Amino acid sequence: MEHLAARQHVVDMCRTMLERGYLKATEGNVSVRVPGHRLYAVTPSNYSYDRMRVEDVCIVDFDGAHVPDEDRAGASLAPSIECGMHANIYRARPDVHAIVHTHQPYASALAVLRRPIPALTDEQVRFLGREVAIIDYAPSGTGFLAKNVQKKITSGDNAFILANHGIVAVGTDPERAVFNMALLEKVSIAYLIALTTESGKVYSIPAPIREIAFAKLRGDEKRIAAQITKAMPVEPVGSLVELAPLPSADEAASAAASARAAFAAQPAEPATEVPGAESARLGYAISAYPDVEDTMARLRALVDQPLRGLRHDALNDVHEWFETKCRASKELTDRAKARIPGGVQHNLAFNHPFPLAIDRAEGAHLTDRDGNVYIDFLQAGGPTLLGSNYAPVNEKVADVVRESGPVTGLFHEYELKLAESIHRYMPHVEMYRSLGSGTEAVMAAVRAARAFTGHKVVVKVGGAYHGWSDTLVYGLRVPGTFRMNAKGIPFGATSATREAFPHDLGTLRRKLIENRLRGGTAAVVLEPLGPESGTRPVPEDYNARVRELCDEFGALLIFDEVVTGFRVGMGGAAGYFGVTPDLTVLGKAVSGGYPMAGGVGGREDVMGVFGSGLDGKSGAHVQVGGTLSANPLSCAAGYFAIEEMARTNAPVVAGRAGDRLAAGLQRLVTKHALPYVVYNQGSIVHLECSGVMLLDMHNPVKLFKENKPRKQLMEQMGAAYTANGIITLAGSRLYTSMADTDAVIDDALERFDRVFSMVEGV
């Protein structure tokens, strides 16, 4: 019989628990990790503890599959229905060797009260952790319960109360798990008695003592986790083709085509639909919102680990490739250094080891001056959701330019058509003002908010990029860095800018309270998926909570949808989250990749401050605009691109391509046992290999020590992707487009596979 020791431990634990009287009427389930494998031994479902024998104990893998012995021991019995919970705990907590789940009565009383146990004694903290938290209710044996447990278990505590259910206690070995279960029962009794006395208050131990005891416990846990991780062999997940099919962009494209045909066959004209209805019908690019707690936990784990980059020989090969295969690019961009500062002008073009000169862009591909062809996941930083150089829009734009030239300075019908089109898909954009770029549009939005509310202060979320205006180069990229990047910007320009830490509603509220004493907040401006296009993904309800805070404090809510506008869906992130901002900043996709990609829209009354021309005679309007603002070329390009995105449902098709890419990358990361973190929000795919974007001023020592090497790793991986025919955004972000068919994504995955096989330790 295999894994006898783990099985024997399970049986022994059951006996001990029975003998000591911890089981009343209903039992529970008990498991023990099989050292060195992604397996654990667990009690069978619905089986009495007193007749448990080693051969009855089931062996289950971390994906929930029952793996009975060759000699069929334990094959006839099904494992516990709570296997998902056990597996999630073992995955999230390498220090845990054994788990006990029971329905012991006193702790169950607290489970129905949903009352967590604070730190009552130092003994309690030393074994059970800072507190005994309540795990949200979900029915027994469900994936929901497993997920709720997973969310809490990373706290490092060793005992939890499952709301209206029972308890789960974990330990570094079987005896410790049983001990922790018993200790929890003792503490529960004491707490319940204390709560029922008349005297009222229950005292917990002082916080510093609690922290010292907890630090000792964490020290033990970390040491044991390191031993277990070291002992765990890397198990290959098998070849990609054997696994379940990846999500398909091709299927989404043909579904969009059929839906289009069916809709066209209906009598009603699409134009008669109420604004917003079409966006809802077309759906959104995000098929499943990422599990933010899990993603953040994985990102934090990545940042806590040493760097894993390319092997030295592989890195040399990458540099060699650039030197030999990109000679023409090097020659051109070297020459440019004499006339253009740095040799290139676009921030995204400052690539490692040197910039590439691109000659051709078509759909999903780019070709450089040397004739190298790349799969393009930069997509110009986001605007070309239809794919690069999209002929149907180009032709229509060319017709307009032939008629009117690119600019006249006077009104052109396409300005109106663009504003009407945006309103049709984003009904909250009641009025729209076309400007030159995302940066300009953010500046205009902030100015409008200040003029409309009469308040000065704007609050942004730390780490977000809102362009390079004087006001908002503040807390840029790295949360908590205030003016660190504000070179050339006088203090006065940022004196009414504030930064709230990402997704921390408490600090945001505090800022709003502080501002109230200093004349009020004009606006909160945020990227609705999270700073830097979701590099720290927002909790799903965050935007709604910020909306409530803005309403409470009389501030306007500005959504910077420069990236998300149309990319997340025709209704933008506002439509996806169902949260209505007062002002929306659009950019990038709003002109389909053509110039002058930017504009601000929103509530009619707020937008009134932009009244120009004759309307502005009251003197109330704010000054925005420019020679080329709202030119026919940009407006026609935007109008035709938007209509084409809706016709083809490009946001959703590109979203499925993002799903396929992210799922495939995750498989590769697992296959090569890399610590890299992959997740996507539709067509925005994050591939973090260094976690540099997660460093922040919460830990300034780590930030200043590790920022450079982690950034270098990101650049190095970006260069390796390029040398293998893939262009990414700074080696960590990938935008997909409608041109990314399943074949394109699969081609990319093979290339990533090659790069990952060159990583140290693989």
Ligand code: PMP
């Ligand atoms: N806001 C966000 C969220 C952006 O991503 C960007 C550009 N990357 C901007 C504003 C600035 O837009 P632009 O580059 O058009 O000035």
